Amino acid sequence: MALKIKLNNVCKTFDNKKVLKDINFEINEGKKIVILGKSGVGKSTLLNILAGFDKEFKGQLDYSEINTPPNLDIGFVFQEFDQLFPWMSVVDNIIFPVKKKAFDKKRLEKLLELIELEESKDKFPNELSGGMKQRVAIARSIYNKPKILFLDEPFSSLDNSLRSSLQDILIKVSNVENLTFVFVTHDIREAIKISDEIIILKNDKVIIIENSISKKIAEKNIDEFDKEYIDFYQKIISKM
């Protein structure tokens, strides 16, 4: 059996305000999924429900081949740069979730190389840039080989060139590790670049689009695809 998360009529209300209404879709193993939508549409709310942080919702959420989260079957990367422990080195932050149970030196070395952290491994968070902190957060979230990784706008506070290099690292890591991930963003360009499936969210509406272009973008310059695809997504969002 393969990993599957199935949402059935998921609804969420805050103070009588319906934020999510009858959301239905599936997350399947190996997929790189982006949830795309304007600010305030409920992307983080949905991610928190999927990751098991918020249990107060209506509807059904079925997990196959994964223990109902939150637990170490999932990894989570937040937007904020302060998600690392300031009193721990890069290495200690990365191995923290499983420190006592199973420290795996080879695993650590592989991740430090893959996420380009070798030279910073003994530094502390206050010696790192925002981009470096987010790289450490990614390394920590996947050290234990979670079955699925959730990322909530992890690069949105970075400038464009740094953001692009972090996207490249995420693509590389997810290919090498065969990661299933769900990534929230309001940036169409980012969504097109890193996903193979885009879920466009607008309250009670969800449109799912297979993103065959992402593989081509990995080899070419995204600007070559800008006009056609960004116009396409903008039209969909404005019509929803």
Ligand SMILES: Nc1ncnc2c1ncn2[C@@H]1O[C@H](COP(=O)(O)OP(=O)(O)OP(=O)(O)O)[C@@H](O)[C@H]1O
């Ligand atoms: N704990 C809460 N209590 C009350 N309202 C909330 C709470 N969390 C979120 N909301 C409201 O739910 C709506 C959706 O918020 P959410 O953060 O999920 O949106 P988002 O699409 O992730 O936005 P952004 O892109 O700006 O982060 C917003 O109107 C927000 O104010």
